[in-house]
Each structure stands twice: as C-alpha cells, then as structure tokens.
Amino acid sequence: MKRPRERREFLLEAGLLVAATASLPTEASTAQKVPAGKDAKEIHENPTEDVSPPEDLMREHGVLNRILLIYGEILQRLNTGKDFPVEVLAGAAGIIRNFIEDYHEKLEEDHLFPRFEQAGKLVDLVRVLRQQHQAGRRLTASIQARASASTLSTAAERKALATDLDLFVRMYRPHEAREDTILFPAIRSVVSAHEFDVMGDQFEDKEHALFGKAGFEGVVERVAGLERTLGIYELAQFTPKV
Ligand SMILES: [Fe+2]
C-alpha cells in the first residue's frame, strides 16, 4: 500500500527507515539508505511498517489464535488431571488483557465499530462483537484471578478454570473468524481511501506507543516463549505421521 510522503519522512526521522523500506521493494536505492548497524537480517525480522488495517488486525488475531492454542492445551491437561506451568497461564492471560483486550479490541471499538454503526452497515454483527468483547473481559478477569498455584490446588477451582477457558476459546474462535471474513473485508466500504491510510498509521503508532520498538514482533516472541515452556512450540509435532 502506498503511503503519503509525510509518513515516509516521519519514519526516516524516527529511525524506522529499515522497516519502512522493507515493504517498498520497488525502490532500487533503499539498500544504501539503511543506517549503519542495520543489516538485511534485521530488515527481514522487523517488517512492522506499512501494514494495512485489515492485515494488522488479522495478524493480531494470529496472536489471539496462538493464545487459544495455549488455553486449549491447558484445558486438555486440566480435563485429564495433568499438571501445567501456572506461569504460562498467567502470561497468556496477561497478553490477552494487554494486547488483545486493551489494544486490539480497543482499536476495533474506537476506529471500526463506530464507522459501521454510522454507515448503518453490519450493525447486528457489531452489536454482538461488542457484547463478546465485554464477556471476554469478564472471563479474563476470572482466569487471571485463578492463575496461581495456590488457587489451583482445589479440584473445584481447577474445574472452574476449565469452564472459563472452554467458554473463552469457544467464543473467540467464531468471533475472530467472523471479523476476518465479514467485518475486516468490509472496512473499505465504510471509509475513504485517505481514512484507510490514516487508520493504518494510527494503528501502527499506537502499537509502538504501547509495546515499544519491538511492537507486534515483541509480543509474538513472548507468546513463543510461553509455547516453549508449555511444550507446544515445535510446529512439526502437529504433523500427522501418515
Ligand atoms: Fe473483536
């Protein structure tokens, strides 16, 4: 996606040239503009800028999906009487609270939902999505309250946690699937091309204000760390041996 020139100059000044140029492959001279100390590896690892709003939101759903996999694994262990590292549960719930609820869903509530409501489009869907955000926040508060070894020492608490995790996973799979397939593809129908560009910049600016220079990639790394501790990081373990 092509951005206004001002944005590009701001990125140059902010030292974000590496990431910005990574997504502008048509400019033959970008390589020589890479600041000292930055190399091709870093360009590859930090493709954070010039992401369109739907792509930005969808890759955040990727983080949500990976947390749902963590929740699902913990749920299975609770249901089969197996142990799990409680710090993984606390870490996963913390990422849901900070990254998904206070950032991703806030973007949807502040920048997306009102535009659909004002345009009178997909209003029934948006109403349910709003209700589900609130239900998710209540479940996360409950999961966070239970995410300690002492709390989970009783069978009743383990069962209550299993119920919360099950309700959370069951709601968020259809929630995000509906946003990915219905709401996000319709964003262009409720905003102008200029507003679409501005929205992308606002999302990126907020991401870095809240999550630092590492931004999205930093959050993905934290999720990967939780997966490693839980033992579900290696992708090949999920390939059927047939
Ligand atoms: Fe949502």
Ligand SMILES: [Fe+2]
């Ligand atoms: Fe979402």
